[in-house]
Amino acid sequence: MANIITAGNSTNGGTAITTDTSGTLNIVTGSGSGATAISVDASQATVFAAGVSGTTGSFSGNMSFNSGYGSAAVAYGCRAWVNFNGTGTVAIRGSGNVTSITDNGTGEYTVNFTSAITDANYATVLGQERTRASSDAGFVGSYSQSTTSVRINTRNIAGALIDFEGVDVAVFR
């Protein structure tokens, strides 16, 4: 048992508060199912239940946390990312806030964002993936940064455009 706050719904006729002496606070959404969305125990540890809408909420202020950093500090988010293979059939392996990549030619790509970045002054972090240690080494560069897309190209150490086996792109702002 725990202290329970249940949002108002057609079942309980309004916000319901149930109390006990456990020291744990549970907040239940108004679905009427009784599923706990957020739980705060006596040590103030907060748990967001998996799979509930609360885990996909938004936060308009600065979010600070420690999580091994040493002190609570504002954390800056990765606003878009994509991992794709650049050889054979070019395909996206995984992504976030990316609708597509455009294959413009050998070693030339455009990453297209789903939601625009607030401005073009973001940091684009790039990586080359190789499936073998003996694969060609090279460089990845970004250019033409805009709020809706960023172009990248991949080159070997001689400076020629080549396709990499895998490319990682992350945008921080």
Add this chain to the structure above:
Amino acid sequence: MKRIIYPTDDGGVAIIVPAAECGLTIEQIAAKDVPSGKSYKIVDVADIPSDRTFRDAWEYA
């Protein structure tokens, strides 16, 4: 799986590879990511050669 192709200004072809996680349809991605004024086609991924040796010689047809 589908791809969107459109001609580039230098006579080549650009290929848009959709992100499965984005939640948009292929038509919505085309409307958003194909440059304004460009004609485009939606094709099967099997229609795109996997041998990229001469990628820069590919043309839009």
